[in-house]
Amino acid sequence: MMKKYTIKDIAQLAGVSKGTIDRVIHNRGNVAKDVENKVKRLLEDINYQPNLIARNLKNNRIYQIGALLPDPKKDAYWEVCTDGINQALSEFSAFDIRLHTMLFDPTDTESFIKSHQQLMTSAPDIILMVPLFYKEAKSVLKNYEEAGIQVCTFNNQIEVSKANFIGQDLYQSGRVAAKLLHTIADKGDMAIIHIDEKYKNAVHMQEKERGFKSYFDDLSGFQDHILKCKIRYTETEDKLRAFLINNSNLKGVFVTNSKAFHVARLLETENKNHIKLVGYDLLAENVNYLKVGVIDFLIHQNPRQQAYLGLKFLIEHLVFEKQIPNKFLLPIDIINSENVTPFLRD
């Protein structure tokens, strides 16, 4: 534990005034070369760390943060994001942070664009967003980039953009699901089910599928045993029932989003309890089926933590000038009926 040097200390050591030290630190110029060098060396030597807290005492700026998020009323998955955002705000309540949130319908690309446009009118310093739709998000992100507005994205990554990203390795989470089904299911067919393809150009489902397949590709004996089924939410019930009944050798099902409860409901009514089921996310409906044993495992994507971290990174960037990590991957949580409870508060 070393002594903490202040600007005053350094000024004394260098035999100049605090003002000069400040000019050197912030490269404001108007300092004689020899003095500048001397001070710079001194700063290096003692490894000067400014007191970030004191720095912000003076700086009573108002920080404007824009948020472009899916509407929880349209899809319950997003509900917990609000908690994460509120937590971050309360942690930094000492600073004057104004959050402007615009919600969009996660099944509607136009709503995304419209919300984006409206958000821009509040002229935010920096933006937090869920870039749900690949094509639209790409162009929106390009807008921000050109405007020089830093953006932090979460949930799914738009690879081509330079925006920072917080979320999970979706490819790897597909592999986790595969490993789980491989461990628990009897030998037979495995199905990947994509529900609600209204989320059109959504890459995340494809990434999970790629991971899932790659796991079984690494094994022998699973060629031609990986089935696939895409379903629109308008037709879920009937098409799904047909799929489950017609594939008599089906032993495991992987649902690539939070809609596993649709499959669970059918497995229960059709008495197919030999079929193992793995899905995503701790929605109340999923958790119920997990507890009664119809869903075997859920993968937790921790949207609350994603939103929390995203906002926290942005705030720390604004007030402390901290670097935002370009890519921050959360661990992939495996949930069963016995460990689910403490995750519900996350």
Place this chain on the structure above:
Amino acid sequence: MMKKYTIKDIAQLAGVSKGTIDRVIHNRGNVAKDVENKVKRLLEDINYQPNLIARNLKNNRIYQIGALLPDPKKDAYWEVCTDGINQALSEFSAFDIRLHTMLFDPTDTESFIKSHQQLMTSAPDIILMVPLFYKEAKSVLKNYEEAGIQVCTFNNQIEVSKANFIGQDLYQSGRVAAKLLHTIADKGDMAIIHIDEKYKNAVHMQEKERGFKSYFDDLSGFQDHILKCKIRYTETEDKLRAFLINNSNLKGVFVTNSKAFHVARLLETENKNHIKLVGYDLLAENVNYLKVGVIDFLIHQNPRQQAYLGLKFLIEHLVFEKQIPNKFLLPIDIINSENVTPFLRD
């Protein structure tokens, strides 16, 4: 987002000076009753929140924290605690925090007592500790309590003490292990194995055992199928081999601490790969057996996070006067070969 009121604002509103407000806030007395009441009501009305940052600017106290921890050189499980502690320290580097760490041998109760005594000589303001040995920890904690020194414990809880605790619900983690084995193992005998009982009056293993049994008690068909085996580390190899070979109907094994790799080694050499294995903790040896499929699941107790949170709570208590939660339970993480990687940095 409401306006932030400062003491100056309140002084103006109340028509008195900042000094008086300060005296009211800190109950320093020397304030006329009517003025005091008026100011108190005002503080309530506008929900005054002091700026904790500014408060600590002035308050350049040195905080002495004592830490009583198991020596990572004696048991690799504790290695990652150091990372957690360093993270907390670096997060609060703006404050002058002096950490005095005393290590003890986790197989030796006397070493625990001796380290404790030595720690006391540094007269810490507050203490972070792992109360590994029930009897000894109980008396040590009583000492601290009488001396009025606040303590935060992690890893295992000493129920009779009022000290704050951070860790997992060990009973529940036993249930998680049971559920996992029940899901993946064939019908047959299940064994609970306690390795290294040198950790004598250690309650944590018994708690895990209780949880494990309770899960199977809730089911039918498992009476008389739960076996149990205690092993000293000096005799591990032979006794364990005999146990695994003699119980021919064994289908699943639950190791109650981080020593599952001992069992894994034997399962591999004895070609018993039909026996499923669940254990604890991401030691390098365990992770290796997890990746090759000899260990099926590991439960992650996140010692890094436990140490980090413990120290963080203590520091926030000292500098911000925050309440330390009496009991803080971390989620029980289920780890398999596919999701292990990101947890290794935790």
Place this chain on the structure above:
DNA sequence: TTGTATGCGTTATCAC
């Protein structure tokens, strides 16, 4: 090119 004065919100020490 450099030093000084002032202020951020809070606390503590004075003098009245």
Place this chain on the structure above:
DNA sequence: GTGATAACGCATACAA
């Protein structure tokens, strides 16, 4: 009982 005032570490406007 009460109200000024200095100080914490840093930033900045302004004077020299």
